[in-house]
Amino acid sequence: MRASGSPGAVRATIRGAAVLGAASLAITLAACSGSGSPSPTGADTGSATPDLGACGTAPVLPPQDDPDDLVAQLPQAAQDAFSGFPQPILASSWAEQLPAAGAPYKVGLAFLPVANAWATAAVAEIEADFEKAKQAGLVEGDLLVQIPADAATMTAADQIAGYNKLVEDGADVILMYPLDGEAMKAPVDAAGEKGIPTITIVGNVPSSYAVNVGNNPFNYVAQPMAQAARMLGGQGNLIVVAGIEGISITTVSLDAAKQVLESCPDIKVVGTVYGGYSNSVTKSSLVTFLASHPEQIDAVLQIGTMGAGVWDAFASVGRPAPLVIDLGTTAASLAYWDQALGSGYQGVGVPETALQVVDSVWDVLQRVMAGEQPILNQIPVAPKLVTNDNLAKYVVPGEGTTSQADTQSVGPWIDGPFLDLFFNNPGA
Secondary structure (H helix, E strand, O other): OOOOOHHHHHHHHHHHHOOOOOOOOOOOOOOOOOOOOOOOOOOOOOOOOOOOOOOOOOOOOOOOOOOOOOHHHOOHHHHHOOOOOOOOOOEOHHHOOOOOOOOOEOEEEEOOOOOOHHHHHHHHHHHHHHHHHHHOOOEOOOOEEEOOOOOOOOOHHHHHHHHHHHHHOOOOEEEEOOOOHHHHHHHHHHHHHOOOOEEEEOOOOOOOOEEEEEEOHHHHHHHHHHHHHHHOOOOEEEEEEEOOOOOHHHHHHHHHHHHHHOOOOOEEEEEEEEOOOOHHHHHHHHHHHHHOOOOOOOEEEEEOOOHHHHHHHHHHOOOOOOEEEEEOOEHHHHHHHHHHHHHOOOOEEEOOOHHHHHHHHHHHHHHHHOOOOEOEOEEEEOOOOEEOOOHHHHOOOOOOOOOOOEOOOOOOOOOHHHHHOOEOOOOO
């Protein structure tokens, strides 16, 4: 039997003190070289907008994989967050079954290689939240960590081996950024049958024993993509810059963009480039791509905190900066955007900081371990947009185009009352 009672109250105190918020994924537009200023091609939204029909509107769709109609049983605000949701929606095993361990419990971390500023900040914040929980008596021992060194050589089998090692080492709950959600289902199920929950950050595992906390990949891409389509007047050439080919978050994000663009026949995707969540790889890959694509590029959809690499690529080949749909802004990408304002650039992005995302996911971890009983295996996050109107709130003073910092954290990633909607027993 697991303990109950006071640990939940202590967890609530820690949660109330935490800064909640958002995280992961970004891009922006091209840069100036040397002392020159950017010359963006981003559309000026001050001009008259043509009748675009359905183009420029994010469709409102039912969840794609909810055979038991579980979402319809949630409050309306929670239902709205599932528009077009592509992942399997299951009743959570933890809605009735409690984790095997009570406080203090051991925490394992299975993360992807730390290849960018966002990932570095995320791991640091996980470590900080772990120490706060340890001081409160909620966790014990050291944070058990399995993080491969190289994104280029990491495989799903490597992550499975690392995950199983965390189970063998005695983790009572595992926080994971999955490389391949489908591949992780079997080991997550096996751990769950032993009473060990898995809480995912960003990625998604189709298991009732996982609690997947992250953006609805459809809304996360569809809403800013739709706004960008309006800014482009429904026409232009688009490059997609994604992180790692074949992983679940990439696959569902690309599918969401495709669905929005089906209503925009005059917006042409001229190619997809994979930047490995690394600005240097992004720059190199884009420079190679642009060398064989001399046509005007009107927009770039970037999915993965690689904005500075996008700017650098266009600047290094002397091409004008396109409109960038900046999913997961960084201090460097926003510095480029801020510099381009004087040239009339209009942008759109989705802000998420590592601090915000990690604190919200850690909150979910503590809720699950305290017996608050998640209703579903999915907790989707509604995206917020950065535009020219609110850009100044997110720009980090003193941080330039080579910064490794996150953006300013503006508000929470998941509001506490909204998160309550996804638990049977909030505040336990």
